[in-house]
Structures are given as C-alpha cells and as structure tokens.
Amino acid sequence: MLGTAYLWVKTLHVTFVISWMAAVFYLPRILVNIAEARDEAAVRQRLIDMGRRLYRFGHFIFGIAFLLGLTLWLYFHISGGWLYAKLALVALLLAHFTWAGRLVKRAAKGQPLPQPRTLRLMNEVPVLLLVGVLYLVLGKPF
Numbered sequence: 001m002l003g004t005a006y007l008w009v010k011t012l013h014v015t016f017v018i019s020w021m022a023a024v025f026y027l028p029r030i031l032v033n034i035a036e037a038r039d040e041a042a043v044r045q046r047l048i049d050m051g052r053r054l055y056r057f058g059h060f061i062f063g064i065a066f067l068l069g070l071t072l073w074l075y076f077h078i079s080g081g082w083l084y085a086k087l088a089l090v091a092l093l094l095a096h097f098t099w100a101g102r103l104v105k106r107a108a109k110g111q112p113l114p115q116p117r118t119l120r121l122m123n124e125v126p127v128l129l130l131v132g133v134l135y136l137v138l139g140k141p142f
C-alpha cells in the first residue's frame with residue numbers, strides 16, 4: 001500500500017499535466033488565428049503576445065508535472081515498459097509544443113508561417129499522442 005503521500009503526488013501530477021495539455025492544445029489554435037489575421041496588425045500583435053505568454057507558462061507547468069512524474073517513478077518506484085513508451089510519447093508532445101512556440105517567435109519577427117490548413121492538421125497530433133499516453137499509464141499493458 002503506497003499511502004497518502006503517493007496519492008497526493010499522483011493527484012498533483014495529473015493536475016499539472018492537465019494544465020500543460022491545455023497549453024499544448026491552445027497554442028496551435030493561436031497560431032492558426034495569427035496566420036489568418038494576416039492584414040490586421042493589432043489583432044496579430046495581441047495574438048503573438050498571448051502565444052508568447054502561454055508558451056512560457058506551458059514550459060513552467062511542464063517542469064512541475066515532470067518533477068512530480070519523476071518522484072512517482074524514482075521515489076515511489078513505479079515503473080515498467082509502459083512508462084518508457086509513455087515518456088517517448090510525452091517527448092513527442094513536448095517537441096510539438098516547442099515547434100508551436102518557435103513558430104510564434106517566427107511570427108513575432110514577421111517571418112512567414114505555414115498555411116492555416118497545415119497548422120490545423122498539426123493541431124490534431126497532440127490529441128492522438130495524449131490518447132496513447134493515457135492508455136499506457138491507465139492500462140500499463142507491458
């Protein structure tokens with residue numbers, strides 16, 4: 001029996017990953033709006049500022065979610081093949097978030113963005129990755 005401390009660490013872990021996933025889902029949406037607000041400079045600037053703040057906030061939140069996950073893994077000794085597969089998918093989610101953040105910085109420099117259609121397609125990738133992460137951690141299939 002792992003006790004209350006384990007339960008609190010896991011509760012906080014899930015709370016912070018939910019908050020991070022909100023940023024992972026929302027940042028590409030902001031990018032689509034930046035790409036579509038081509039000629040509206042004020043709207044575009046407001047969206048770029050929002051994107052930048054969300055990107056910074058997202059990295060901070062991920063850091064805490066990661067430390068809590070490490071505590072579950074290394075302090076409470078919860079591990080298995082499922083965790084390594086989960087971490088691989090989490091790395092892809094982090095790569096997607098970093099890609100979106102870098103595009104916001106590019107837009108801030110006035111550099112061109114991918115087409116809104118491409119950005120919309122890329123917007124769906126985190127959903128698929130999250131389903132994989134949750135199946136692995138809840139089912140622990142291997």
Ligand code: HEM
Pocket residue numbers: 010013014017018065066069070072073078079083087090093133134137138
């Ligand atoms: C998108 C990122 C992540 C999501 C959505 C996520 C989701 C979850 C969920 C829902 C649980 C509870 C599972 C259960 O009660 O059976 C959990 C537990 C856990 N997570 Fe994460 N996690 C994420 C990132 C991480 C990272 C980065 C690590 C490691 C550094 C990690 C390590 C763990 C461990 C060891 C557990 C404990 C499993 C258990 O107690 O059965 N997670 N995670």
